Amino acid sequence: MAEGLGDRLKGKSQEVAGKVQEVAGEVTGNADQEAKGEAKQAEGKVNEGKGNVEGALGQAKRNVQNAVDDVTR
Numbered sequence: 001m002a003e004g005l006g007d008r009l010k011g012k013s014q015e016v017a018g019k020v021q022e023v024a025g026e027v028t029g030n031a032d033q034e035a036k037g038e039a040k041q042a043e044g045k046v047n048e049g050k051g052n053v054e055g056a057l058g059q060a061k062r063n064v065q066n067a068v069d070d071v072t073r
Helices: 005-028 030-072
Strands: none
Touching: 005 030
């Protein structure tokens, strides 16, 4: 699996689930559920960001390795 893909997918699913929970809280007038949904969305954004960083680091590592390989050939 590509670096960070799991975290990006997990983050996106948390964001979606959090939005559903937030809207359900709004519709039912349940402020606690609304707040929990917002928190879940924030957690999802953190995980998605973590995945993006992992992906960027993986790409940088591949770029350095390719550069080293080119020099040593």
